[in-house]
Amino acid sequence: MIDFSSKPLFLAPLAGFSDLPLRTLAKRFGCDCTVSEMISSNALVYEHDKTLSMIEKSPLESPYIIQIAGSQKDIIAKAVDILNEFDGIDGIDLNCGCPVPKVVKQNAGSALLNDSKLLCTLVETIKNRSNKRYTSVKIRLGFNTKMAHEIAQDLANAGADFICVHGRTRAGGYSALVDYEAIAMVKSSTNIPVIANGDININNYKEVLKITNCDGLMIGRASIGSPWIFQEIKNNQSISPYEKKEIVKEHFELMLKTYGKHAISIFRKHLHEYSKGISGASEFRSSVNQIQSIDMMKEQIEQFFDPCKAIS
Numbered sequence: 180m181i182d183f184s185s186k187p188l189f190l191a192p193l194a195g196f197s198d199l200p201l202r203t204l205a206k207r208f209g210c211d212c213t214v215s216e217m218i219s220s221n222a223l224v225y226e227h228d229k230t231l232s233m234i235e236k237s238p239l240e241s242p243y244i245i246q247i248a249g250s251q252k253d254i255i256a257k258a259v260d261i262l263n264e265f266d267g268i269d270g271i272d273l274n275c276g277c278p279v280p281k282v283v284k285q286n287a288g289s290a291l292l293n294d295s296k297l298l299c300t301l302v303e304t305i306k307n308r309s310n311k312r313y314t315s316v317k318i319r320l321g322f323n324t325k326m327a328h329e330i331a332q333d334l335a336n337a338g339a340d341f342i343c344v345h346g347r348t349r350a351g352g353y354s355a356l357v358d359y360e361a362i363a364m365v366k367s368s369t370n371i372p373v374i375a376n377g378d379i380n381i382n383n384y385k386e387v388l389k390i391t392n393c394d395g396l397m398i399g400r401a402s403i404g405s406p407w408i409f410q411e412i413k414n415n416q417s418i419s420p421y422e423k424k425e426i427v428k429e430h431f432e433l434m435l436k437t438y439g440k441h442a443i444s445i446f447r448k449h450l451h452e453y454s455k456g457i458s459g460a461s462e463f464r465s466s467v468n469q470i471q472s473i474d475m476m477k478e479q480i481e482q483f484f485d486p487c488k489a490i491s
Contacts (some may be wrong), residue, residue: 180312181242181269181341183372183394187211188409188450189343191376191399192246192274195448196262200433203281204406204426206239211243211395211411213240217274220258242269244315248277250286255301258307268338268351270313271305273298273383278319278349289349292322295330299337306338317343317376317397325349325361331369339371343397346377359390366393406430425485427453431480435473443476454483 181187190197190205192214202213215233222230236243245268249255255273262268275298277288284290291298298316306314316339320327327344334342344365346357357377366373372394379387380401387396401407407418407426418426430449434442452465454460463483470476 181212181395183341183390185211186388186393187395188412189374189376189395190214191343191397192217192272193399193403196403197399198233198439199237200430201402201406201449202240203237203433204430205402205409206237208407209409211409212242212244212269214244214246214272214397217246217248217277220247220251220254223247223258223261224254234262234268236267241267242313243267244270244272244313246272246274246317247289248274248282249371250291250297250301252300252304255304256308261307263310269475270307270311270315272315272317272343273301274317275306276317276319276345276349278352283349289319289322292319292326292330292349295333296343298330299333302337302339303335313340315339315341315343317345319345319347319349319351320358320361321348321367323348325358327361328364328368331365331373335369335371338461341372341374341394343374343376344393346375348446359387362391362393366391381405381408384412404449404455420484420486423453424480424486427480427484428477431476440473443470443473446476450480457483459483 188210190202190210191211194216197216205213218230218233229231245262247258262271274288275291282288302316316334318327325348343366344362345357346362347355362375373390374395374397375387375393377399379396379398398408410416431446434446438445447467451464454463467479
């Protein structure tokens with residue numbers, strides 16, 4: 180159960196990042212609710228076996244939300260039927276924020292903000308067919324203009340139990356300034372919980388809560404290379420250089436367990452983030468980009484994240 184009275188912290192669905200290993204770490208550091216990477220409803224229906232691996236969860240993940248994307252009512256319905264077969268899933272989230280052109284061309288993701296009637300129909304379809312506790316929607320402020328406050332209550336009426344709002348329009352991509360005042364307008368326009376999302380970090384989370392008056396926060400990019408951010412926010416508790424090294428090592432082990440040797444190449448992007456601010460980071464990144472051996476990767480991690488080096 181999600182306790183919205185406690186201002187819960189969510190890990191945002193991040194393509195290529197919020198996989199099982201990262202979600203496991205996020206939960207260990209106090210994340211209240213994790214969300215899967217965005218899963219295409221078409222892929223779930225037509226590439227069943229291949230896509231099911233994206234649903235796998237850690238025993239720590241409770242509550243756990245599966246995010247799906249799509250724009251066809253019948254396909255969304257079939258995807259929900261498939262998810263209904265699995266225990267341990269606490270909710271289904273409809274992605275209405277993805278700005279990627281290939282998603283938008285399918286009238287999915289943020290494109291749904293241009294068709295509020297279809298959007299509400301899809302939410303209602305999920306709500307009526309799902310056997311999960313929660314139906315939620317992740318939206319942007321709009322496609323080209325900020326209009327999310329105009330449809331928030333419509334989404335609630337269609338069956339959404341809560342809404343996550345990324346504080347940019349689709350046109351704003353990931354670089355425009357996040358408009359927290361606009362998120363506040365969404366919050367004031369509906370009677371269901373609203374979760375704020377967009378450039379939230381350890382330095383501004385209190386201000387975001389104050390401006391938006393939201394019922395929780397969804398953290399995305401700030402968790403990459405810092406999965407302990409949830410602990411920092413909740414307990415004002417930072418980590419030591421020694422702890423950081425152990426976390427990086429644990430993360431790589433979780434990646435190996437999930438992906439096998441392929442973890443070497445996938446983990447590089449995480450190491451790029453973990454290494455920021457440490458002397459010799461540029462050389463370290465160049466080095467790990469060439470590594471093909473599990474043992475060599477472990478050795479590089481052990482050496483580079485040595486606490487004495489980190490302190491210097």
